[in-house]
Amino acid sequence: MQDLPTTRPNLRKLDLKAAELRLAALETALAGGKGHIPPAFSWADVAVALFYAGVLQIRPTQPLWNERDRFILSKGHGCLTLYALLADLGYVDAEELSRFAGKGSLLPGHPDTLIPGVEACSGSLGHGLGVGAGMALASRLDAAPWRVFVLLGDGECNEGSIWEAAMFAGHQRLHNLIAIVDRNRLGATDFTENSLSLEPLAARFRDFGWEVAECDGHSIGAVADHLQEARSRREGKPFALIANTTKGKSVPFMENSPLWHHRMPKGKEIDVARDTLRSIIAGLQGS
Amino acid sequence: MGYDFRDAVFESVRDVARRDRNAIVLTNDMGAMGLDQIRTELPAQVVNVGIAEQNMMSVAGGLASAGKSVFVYGICAHITARCFEQIKIDICVPDLPVVLLGVGAGLSYGVDGPTHHGVEDIAVLRTLANLTIYNPADVTTAGAAVALSYSSRRPSYVRMDKEQLDELYDRKSTDFSRGMGIVAEGKDVAIVATGVHVWTARAAAQALAKDGISVRVIDLYRLKPVDTDALGKLLAEVRAVLTVEENVATGGVGTIVAEMLGDLGLRPRLHRMSLGDKFLLGSASREWAAEKFGLSQPGIEAAVRKLFEMSRAS
Numbered sequence: 121m122q123d124l125p126t127t128r129p130n131l132r133k134l135d136l137k138a139a140e141l142r143l144a145a146l147e148t149a150l151a152g153g154k155g156h157i158p159p160a161f162s163w164a165d166v167a168v169a170l171f172y173a174g175v176l177q178i179r180p181t182q183p184l185w186n187e188r189d190r191f192i193l194s195k196g197h198g199c200l201t202l203y204a205l206l207a208d209l210g211y212v213d214a215e216e217l218s219r220f221a222g223k224g225s226l227l228p229g230h231p232d233t234l235i236p237g238v239e240a241c242s243g244s245l246g247h248g249l250g251v252g253a254g255m256a257l258a259s260r261l262d263a264a265p266w267r268v269f270v271l272l273g274d275g276e277c278n279e280g281s282i283w284e285a286a287m288f289a290g291h292q293r294l295h296n297l298i299a300i301v302d303r304n305r306l307g308a309t310d311f312t313e314n315s316l317s318l319e320p321l322a323a324r325f326r327d328f329g330w331e332v333a334e335c336d337g338h339s340i341g342a343v344a345d346h347l348q349e350a351r352s353r354r355e356g357k358p359f360a361l362i363a364n365t366t367k368g369k370s371v372p373f374m375e376n377s378p379l380w381h382h383r384m385p386k387g388k389e390i391d392v393a394r395d396t397l398r399s400i401i402a403g404l405q406g407s
Numbered sequence: 408m409g410y411d412f413r414d415a416v417f418e419s420v421r422d423v424a425r426r427d428r429n430a431i432v433l434t435n436d437m438g439a440m441g442l443d444q445i446r447t448e449l450p451a452q453v454v455n456v457g458i459a460e461q462n463m464m465s466v467a468g469g470l471a472s473a474g475k476s477v478f479v480y481g482i483c484a485h486i487t488a489r490c491f492e493q494i495k496i497d498i499c500v501p502d503l504p505v506v507l508l509g510v511g512a513g514l515s516y517g518v519d520g521p522t523h524h525g526v527e528d529i530a531v532l533r534t535l536a537n538l539t540i541y542n543p544a545d546v547t548t549a550g551a552a553v554a555l556s557y558s559s560r561r562p563s564y565v566r567m568d569k570e571q572l573d574e575l576y577d578r579k580s581t582d583f584s585r586g587m588g589i590v591a592e593g594k595d596v597a598i599v600a601t602g603v604h605v606w607t608a609r610a611a612a613q614a615l616a617k618d619g620i621s622v623r624v625i626d627l628y629r630l631k632p633v634d635t636d637a638l639g640k641l642l643a644e645v646r647a648v649l650t651v652e653e654n655v656a657t658g659g660v661g662t663i664v665a666e667m668l669g670d671l672g673l674r675p676r677l678h679r680m681s682l683g684d685k686f687l688l689g690s691a692s693r694e695w696a697a698e699k700f701g702l703s704q705p706g707i708e709a710a711v712r713k714l715f716e717m718s719r720a721s
Binding site for chain 1: 431451454456457459461462464465466467468469470471472473474475492493496497500501
């Protein structure tokens with residue numbers, strides 16, 4: 121299948137990229153004095169699977185290439201990772217990261233369509249799946265090869281509009297629409313199962329006409345395998361991958377804590393977070 | 408069966424869809440004869456998305472961002488407020504070619520209760536940058552509004568009344584890009600009206616002329632953006648202005664004119680006629696509202712006479 125990537129960097133390199141993106145995301149937030157660090161960390165490995173493991177068919181030098189795969193970060197608050205990779209891939213100048221959320225700078229606290237590589241404005245939750253379904257419908261109407269990938273937050277799946285879109289995509293059998301749920305089990309202030317429970321989440325998507333798989337969302341190889349397999353399909357149902365993740369992944373004091381959503385590290389916490397990520401990077405570089 | 412707003416609008420949509428296979432019509436499970444004709448002729452270009460307005464707007468944005476020109480059809484009250492955020496974020500922020508086609512302007516569906524009253528939609532959508540809003544008073548304007556919206560390649564909202572109204576304008580000789588038309592000439596008082604009550608205002612002006620009160624009636628059929636220079640000139644020539652609309656008191660034509668007069672430093676005596684600041688419970692037929700709020704020929708005549716006397720005394 122010609123649109124499938126033929127090579128994938130080795131997993132260690134991909135893990136290294138994820139660690140580097142997390143560090144860049146942290147530095148971006150620190151530069152701006154704000155940002156959602158733990159929600160960015162939870163999908164960083166999924167991001168690497170998408171952008172660096174050959175899943176997304178994109179041309180960073182041609183952000184508006186007609187046949188590019190579309191990627192929508194529906195959980196817009198997770199944008200620190202997106203910004204880090206857009207800078208890394210050359211969509212935006214790396215200097216923009218240091219101006220994050222600054223006076224009239226390019227990168228706000230939630231992504232908008234002024235940013236090269238950003239396909240949809242997000243930040244208010246519940247929009248991305250419907251927009252992605254519209255794009256996927258357009259691709260199918262044109263018999264085009266490109267696919268649509270939408271990264272959803274799990275808390276975001278409380279929004280009714282997600283289920284309107286899920287019903288629509290299932291009914292239309294949009295095989296070219298692939299959703300990834302960043303299942304970190306935390307919303308903004310509490311665990312999802314305490315606030316408005318989502319389980320059985322996989323069954324819910326299945327009942328709406330989707331094919332569903334689950335995997336460890338920090339296993340870049342597993343995520344990429346699922347997404348590449350889904351991308352290779354020529355017909356059938358839309359596909360949802362429930363990526364089981366840890367919010368705040370890699371920095372222990374942020375991990376899996378309801379306190380850590382848009383809280384900023386202070387004082388020694390900053391040093392600990394930096395040192396933790398730097399040592400992960402050094403470990404992956406050194407071997 | 409006469410030719411109504413939906414016929415005019417869907418005739419215009421059909422013309423577009425025939426020559427542009429990238430034109431797609433979405434509906435939230437609403438029917439119209441003209442839509443059925445398009446569906447029969449061009450089935451791949453019509454999608455019933457089901458009764459899910461939020462998703463309909465998101466899908467419209469997604470389609471448009473991928474190169475489609477999208478028309479979205481439903482009832483005014485249902486395809487505006489409920490899905491306001493989708494219109495804002497998924498269509499207007501990225502400035503995409505999506506035309507909202509709303510049927511049931513004002514009290515078109517007055518007897519169907521407050522859920523169906525299209526009386527807040529202008530106020531709500533007028534806050535959105537990049538969006539053009541048309542509120543045609545006749546079928547000719549309605550058809551032209553669709554064509555202008557499509558060719559602009561930007562977001563638009565076209566409201567449709569349920570009435571069958573005659574033609575106010577000549578299709579061929581009228582430049583609808585002006586956004587307003589003068590349907591009665593006069594020098595004492597100006598009425599700025601929109602939608603169905605342009606007709607009521609014109610009838611009132613004709614009756615008042617017999618009593619020596621000269622009334623200019625302006626049909627403001629494009630509510631956003633308004634050509635304030637042109638409208639300002641028309642209003643600078645009179646001593647009193649009356650606005651007439653079948654909307655809530657806030658955010659519609661009365662607000663538009665008051666804002667504009669203030670911005671331009673014009674000080675004619677102004678009176679704004681509307682449905683007031685209240686929900687209309689019960690069976691609020693257009694005739695009932697006409698009596699209650701004076702949105703009738705006699706009501707408008709009385710308002711003009713009062714304005715005329717006051718402006719002469721001052």
